[in-house]
Structure formats: C-alpha cells, structure tokens
Amino acid sequence: MLRQLTENDESRDKPQRRDGGTLRRGLPFALAFAVGFLLGKRGDDRSDAGTFERGEGQLSEEASEIRERAMPGEEGESATGESETESADAEGATDQPSSMGSVSGEQVREEEREGEETGAEESEAEQAEEGETEVEGETATEGEVETETAEIDEEVAALSPPTTHGMPMLGLGTYQMDEYDECFESVQRAIRMGYRHLDTAEGYDNEDAVGDAIAESEVDRDDFFVATKISPQNLDYDHVLTNAAESFDRLGVDFVDLLYVHWPTGEYEANDTLEAFAELREEDLIGEIGVSNFTVELLEEAIEVADEPIFANQVEMHPLLPQTELRQFCAQDDVDVELVAYSPIARGDVSDVEELQEVADKHDATPQQVSLAWLREKEVTAIPKATSEDHLRENWLSLDVELDDEDVEKIDSIEERERIVDPDEAPWNQ
Ligand SMILES: NC(=O)c1ccc[n+]([C@@H]2O[C@H](COP(=O)([O-])OP(=O)(O)OC[C@H]3O[C@@H](n4cnc5c(N)ncnc54)[C@H](OP(=O)(O)O)[C@@H]3O)[C@@H](O)[C@H]2O)c1
Numbered sequence: 001m002l003r004q005l006t007e008n009d010e011s012r013d014k015p016q017r018r019d020g021g022t023l024r025r026g027l028p029f030a031l032a033f034a035v036g037f038l039l040g041k042r043g044d045d046r047s048d049a050g051t052f053e054r055g056e057g058q059l060s061e062e063a064s065e066i067r068e069r070a071m072p073g074e075e076g077e078s079a080t081g082e083s084e085t086e087s088a089d090a091e092g093a094t095d096q097p098s099s100m101g102s103v104s105g106e107q108v109r110e111e112e113r114e115g116e117e118t119g120a121e122e123s124e125a126e127q128a129e130e131g132e133t134e135v136e137g138e139t140a141t142e143g144e145v146e147t148e149t150a151e152i153d154e155e156v157a158a159l160s161p162p163t164t165h166g167m168p169m170l171g172l173g174t175y176q177m178d179e180y181d182e183c184f185e186s187v188q189r190a191i192r193m194g195y196r197h198l199d200t201a202e203g204y205d206n207e208d209a210v211g212d213a214i215a216e217s218e219v220d221r222d223d224f225f226v227a228t229k230i231s232p233q234n235l236d237y238d239h240v241l242t243n244a245a246e247s248f249d250r251l252g253v254d255f256v257d258l259l260y261v262h263w264p265t266g267e268y269e270a271n272d273t274l275e276a277f278a279e280l281r282e283e284d285l286i287g288e289i290g291v292s293n294f295t296v297e298l299l300e301e302a303i304e305v306a307d308e309p310i311f312a313n314q315v316e317m318h319p320l321l322p323q324t325e326l327r328q329f330c331a332q333d334d335v336d337v338e339l340v341a342y343s344p345i346a347r348g349d350v351s352d353v354e355e356l357q358e359v360a361d362k363h364d365a366t367p368q369q370v371s372l373a374w375l376r377e378k379e380v381t382a383i384p385k386a387t388s389e390d391h392l393r394e395n396w397l398s399l400d401v402e403l404d405d406e407d408v409e410k411i412d413s414i415e416e417r418e419r420i421v422d423p424d425e426a427p428w429n430q
Helices: 002-013 028-041 056-068 082-093 101-132 136-159 180-193 205-217 237-249 270-282 295-304 324-331 345-353 353-363 367-376 391-399 403-412
Strands: 172-174 197-199 224-231 256-261 284-293 310-314 338-342
Touching: 082 345, 136 391, 172 180, 172 324, 180 205, 180 391, 205 224, 205 353, 224 284, 237 256, 237 270, 256 270, 256 310, 256 367, 270 284, 270 338, 295 310, 295 324, 324 338, 324 391, 345 353, 345 367, 353 367, 367 391, 367 403
Parallel strands: 172 197, 197 224, 224 256, 256 284, 284 310, 310 338
Antiparallel strands: none
C-alpha cells in the first residue's frame, strides 16, 4: 500500500488531463472505443449488449429512482425534518418549463442588460456634456448604485480559490438543479463569476445543462474541473464503464476530472467497482477517482484494493458536522485523500448558530461565508449549491474572509450537531 501511495503522490503532480480542449456532443468516439475495449478486455459475459442500449428515458427514470430510493438522503432527510421542508420549498421555487428556449432568452436578457448599461453610460455622458446639474437626487442614486455594482464585480473578479492537486477548493454544487433552464443559467452565472469546479452526478438529471453551460462559456474546457458521480445501482464493473460514457456524452466532454462512486451502497463492491474506475483512469478518461459517503473503514478498504489512487472522499461537512475522525484519517501522509464538503452551509442552517453569527459580525460577513472560510482553514474543498446571483456572489466572496485562530477555536467549540443527509442505508447507520 505504501508503494502505491507514493506512486499516487507522484502521479498527482503530473498533468492529468488529456487534451480536453474540445467539447463535443454525441458519444465521443474515443470514449466509446475505450469503453468497448475495456469491456472486451474484461472478456466475461457481463458485457451484454443491453448495457449499451440503455436510453436517455431509462436513465431519467433511474435518476428519479435514485432520488427516491438509492440516495434518499439527498432529499434532505434530517433528524428534525427541517431540511425536507426546505427541499420542498426549493423544488417549488424551481418549477419552470424545461427547454432550450431560455438559452436564447438568457442571451437576449444579457444583451438587454448590456444595452441598458450602455444606454445609461451614454445618457450620463450626454448629461455631463450638456453640463446638467439638476436631478441631483436621481442622478446621485443611479451613480451610487452603479458604482456599488462595479465595486462588487471588481471584488469578485479579484478572487480565486486555492487549488489542491489542480482542484479548485471552492466549487459549485448542482444537486436539485434538475430544471434545465435554471441549471443552465445558474451554472453560466457561476462561470461568469469565476467558479471553475462544477459538481454534478448522473443522478442529478442535469449533466446536459451543466455540459451546455460549459460549452457555451468562453472559458476553455481545460480550465474547468468537472466532477460527476456514478449512481449506486450502476456500480457493477460493466455499468461503471457504460454509464461513465453516457455521463461524458451528456456533459459533452471526453474527459472528466473527477469521477466519484456516489454511495457505497447498491451494486458497490470494492474490487469490482474500483477495477472499472481504475481502468477509466488508466485510459486517461478520468483524471481522478473519487468516493463519496465513505467511512474510514470503507476508505481503508478502497485504498487497499484499488490499483489507482483514491483522490477524494466527498462527504457532508460543515461546522455542525466537523468530520474530525475522517479528516484526521485523510490527512495522514500514507492516506492523503482530499475531503470535499457537501452541504457545506448545512443548506442554510448555519445561519441559526450563535457562534457563527458572532464570527460573521466580527468580519462583516455572513454565517454562510464563515462556514466556507472555516472549511478552507481545515483544508477542505467546499461545493455550495446556489442558484441566485446573490447566493453565488456571497459564497464566492467567502474567499475574502480570513479567519484567525480565535475564530477557528470558537467554531470548533460549537457543540450542536446536525447531519442533513442521513438515509437509513448510509454506511454510518449500519
Ligand atoms: N455526494 C453526495 O451524496 C451529496 C449529497 C448532497 C449534496 N451533494 C453535493 O453538494 C452540493 C451542495 O450541497 P447541498 O446542495 O446539499 O447544500 P448546501 O450547498 O449546503 O445548501 C444549498 C442551499 O442553500 C442555499 N444557499 C446557497 N448559498 C446561500 C447563501 N449564501 N445564503 C443562504 N442560502 C444559501 C441554496 O439556495 P439557492 O439555490 O436558492 O441559491 C440552497 O437552497 C450539492 O448541490 C451537490 O452537488 C453531494
């Protein structure tokens, strides 16, 4: 194991990506070829044609099933049930028609906004030329608003998250962005703001919207860090390969930076599942192998059996669930697994915590920003989900919040505990 982990360290520092510069729609030939090759190489009767014939419709049904059955925790079950209500609210709020129509709608709105801005600049210039001094109140207010927006934009543009082995330590979560338009627009907004690490999953039913937002952006594919996940019921060897190919197709990429085992449940079997993940990495189709919702014991087993390094474990983490044991385990030199925090602001619940509010007041920040800054202090990557411009911006500006030792101690001393994603079949409940 030690030998393998040393190799892991070396391999991580090497450039991991194939040339991912071109985004393509349709099953990339190289990928289809590689998957066929891997299945053929395996040479057993599991590579039945049926696995290649699973259509989009079936995947969507499966995606619903995942949410209802295989990953009920992501619906937000909590001990108090509060988050379920929040999820329901969120779903209601996203009830929009799902079509490509809004792509052009967004462009139109964008052009309109640009037009409005240009119009405002022109009229200001005209006024200045004409030496107008009246309408003081009105002009001053407009000027103030514009200046304020410009300052915030500069503030946003000046920030970028630290990276760890090429992974930006602040990313965008996309769970529950299953309406195409909402997801596409939110991801586009996030990209404009500077977000480059995008977290999705085959079970989120939004890989197409995420992929389209990437393709439509002016940012090179190589500058993104795209992570997706294979659902529990598809974790047998064959389905890992075919479903990865289908995810790549929906995302419109021929390389994914990080591919996770979504939950160690369903068809997960360490040897079989991780063999397929390792082959995808050996074929340079994925940059890194990730696992999610793994306990220390499951992580130990995965590291032991995998032929390729386990790069990250994505788990729920925030000041109300500090994951101390996992964090200590992952930080050991001979383990060296990144922690990626999901639900990093406890779906908004961090705002009710007195200690976080106190630290937030001290830094003229919000409890959400303090939680994200605290995760950074712990060297943990965070992927808050946000749809609104305000939330995206607020989370991004957490990069400007520097906590001192006293703040971190105060947050570490919080005794309240809350686990939001807590399905019965989760490994920690066995
Ligand atoms: N691997 C797994 O099993 C697993 C499980 C759960 C989640 N995840 C991943 O982790 C991501 C994040 O976790 P999450 O979605 O569970 O929870 P979260 O990021 O902690 O919270 C998201 C919720 O908080 C709101 N929000 C965002 N920024 C805010 C702010 N600054 N102030 C107030 N409210 C704010 C969002 O609202 P708006 O959308 O309205 O902006 C949304 O309702 C997911 O999207 C997904 O990618 C993975």
